[in-house]
Amino acid sequence: MAAAYPPTLTSDQLDYLTASFTDYALAHGLVVRPPSTLTPSNPHNCLATPAPVTLFPSPFPRAPFDEARAIQPACNELYARVAHDEAWLGALTQELARIDDFIGKLWAVHTRLKASTDGGGYHHKYSLGLIRSDYMVHRDPRTNTTSLRQVEFNTIASSFGALATKVSDLHRYLWLSGAYPPTSLLSEPSLPRNTALESLADGLAKAHETYINDVAPDRNYTLPSTPPSTGPTSDYGIIFIVQDGERNAFDQRWLEYHLTHRYGIRVFRTTLPDVRKYSYHIRPNYELLFVPPHALDPQRQAVFEISVVYFRAGYGPADYPTQDEWTARHFLEESRAIKCPTILTQLAGSKKVQQVLADRGSLARFVKDEAIANRIYSTFASIYPLDTSPAGLHARKLAFEHPAKYVLKPQREGGGNNIYREKIPEFLKSIDEETWPSYILMELIQPPEVDNIVMRGGEMMQGKVVGELGVYGTVIWKDGDDGGVEVVHNSEAGVLLRTKGSSSEEGGVAAGFGCIDSCVLV
Ligand code: ADP
Ligand code: MG
Numbered sequence: 001m002a003a004a005y006p007p008t009l010t011s012d013q014l015d016y017l018t019a020s021f022t023d024y025a026l027a028h029g030l031v032v033r034p035p036s037t038l039t040p041s042n043p044h045n046c047l048a049t050p051a052p053v054t055l056f057p058s059p060f061p062r063a064p065f066d067e068a069r070a071i072q073p074a075c076n077e078l079y080a081r082v083a084h085d086e087a088w089l090g091a092l093t094q095e096l097a098r099i100d101d102f103i104g105k106l107w108a109v110h111t112r113l114k115a116s117t118d119g120g121g122y123h124h125k126y127s128l129g130l131i132r133s134d135y136m137v138h139r140d141p142r143t144n145t146t147s148l149r150q151v152e153f154n155t156i157a158s159s160f161g162a163l164a165t166k167v168s169d170l171h172r173y174l175w176l177s178g179a180y181p182p183t184s185l186l187s188e189p190s191l192p193r194n195t196a197l198e199s200l201a202d203g204l205a206k207a208h209e210t211y212i213n214d215v216a217p218d219r220n221y222t223l224p225s226t227p228p229s230t231g232p233t234s235d236y237g238i239i240f241i242v243q244d245g246e247r248n249a250f251d252q253r254w255l256e257y258h259l260t261h262r263y264g265i266r267v268f269r270t271t272l273p274d275v276r277k278y279s280y281h282i283r284p285n286y287e288l289l290f291v292p293p294h295a296l297d298p299q300r301q302a303v304f305e306i307s308v309v310y311f312r313a314g315y316g317p318a319d320y321p322t323q324d325e326w327t328a329r330h331f332l333e334e335s336r337a338i339k340c341p342t343i344l345t346q347l348a349g350s351k352k353v354q355q356v357l358a359d360r361g362s363l364a365r366f367v368k369d370e371a372i373a374n375r376i377y378s379t380f381a382s383i384y385p386l387d388t389s390p391a392g393l394h395a396r397k398l399a400f401e402h403p404a405k406y407v408l409k410p411q412r413e414g415g416g417n418n419i420y421r422e423k424i425p426e427f428l429k430s431i432d433e434e435t436w437p438s439y440i441l442m443e444l445i446q447p448p449e450v451d452n453i454v455m456r457g458g459e460m461m462q463g464k465v466v467g468e469l470g471v472y473g474t475v476i477w478k479d480g481d482d483g484g485v486e487v488v489h490n491s492e493a494g495v496l497l498r499t500k501g502s503s504s505e506e507g508g509v510a511a512g513f514g515c516i517d518s519c520v521l522v
């Protein structure tokens, strides 16, 4: 019989382990800002608390883990192609835009740019995707077999790569240091180090290099092969567009620190409402110039040309409370800087696109290699439209007659937006039937349960949990000479394991439902 996992601990062992755990998390920046309910008085914003994390790495089957990583470059390319196919994406998006105000506004930024007369609306040549494909292992209760199933695909603000790397390091430390009691499950090959932090920062750095070589080919800029010993010398920089009061700021900061230390690249942070205070364009090429706020003193004037705009905000309506934020988004989109993502890439990540791609014919449009298309296709769960097509009418029937098998998803990101199981009929009845097509209906994946202990806000919870594996990818592309996509960089970029209580419907860490984990491969 297999030994119990996680191993049973005496209270002394548990105290030792949790002290090691907490100190490691605090010492290594595996932290988030505390919720205001926990620390109502944090006037200088100088408090941090360990991020919600599992005490042990969770068992995850090796074969689906390897397969999810192996197909990531193909998924990267698939979404680059979708984002590039304006006619196809536009047709889908325009349908949604009529009934979904947020999608409509995103699309309007694109169409306004296309229609602009002063030399054409778009000025960037390359696009960058820092994306994450999320999966669960599905256990078929009838056959008791398991397979990989995609939950969703994220093309904007895919977060937690840095903290997931720190969790992998934390779990490896607890194992190496002997803070875990001996267990046969943990070994060097079963605890692979995650490199999402470095890999995602590398993707940003690669885009930075691509930009400089495109706009200033005579500089022959190459990323330093070893960390530079001098401070940043280049007058190019990257901006992160962030949310005001972001609790998950350290996950973003780690990317910034890696870009600074490893590559000597300057990173600036700003919010959508503040963008226009510190930046402007130069016509006719629309270079995006950024004047760091601390250099507003004219004696020390410093102006940086922005190579890459990395959005960790702007993925949902709450980030656009007024027209000013839309104006700022348009301003950034119009610039020559590489956007991560562009509006079109953001739209390519909509749930609607995932539903349409779950149809084999649509997938074949973007993935020509049949063997690769089959591998990607085999990760798709059934997803249905809720429109008045025959498939949509069939799905409406499923939603009302068998809701327990399904989740209903609007075109939103960031967690907390879905409607589950029995709540679906009641919800659909409560909204205008005209808007039903802005939702998709997805078959629920049933991941196997494992045991673990979750550490959240200083509290410990032990019980049955389920995991969701995210695989990151970085991809840079431009228009090819043949009218298609020319991919100039494409890489798998590490993983995220998020774990939630098995009875909880959502797994979002930032949304307060889950925690960050790492994989012990079994
Ligand atoms: P978001 O873009 O808001 O993250 P998701 O599609 O990832 O939306 O859904 C949020 C969460 O809901 C997921 O992390 C997962 O826990 C759960 N979920 C979504 N789709 C399914 C599904 N088909 N089966 C089981 N759980 C799901
Ligand atoms: Mg998700």
Ligand code: MG
Residues within 6 Å of the ligand: 152, 153, 154, 412, 413, 414, 415
């Ligand atoms: Mg998402």
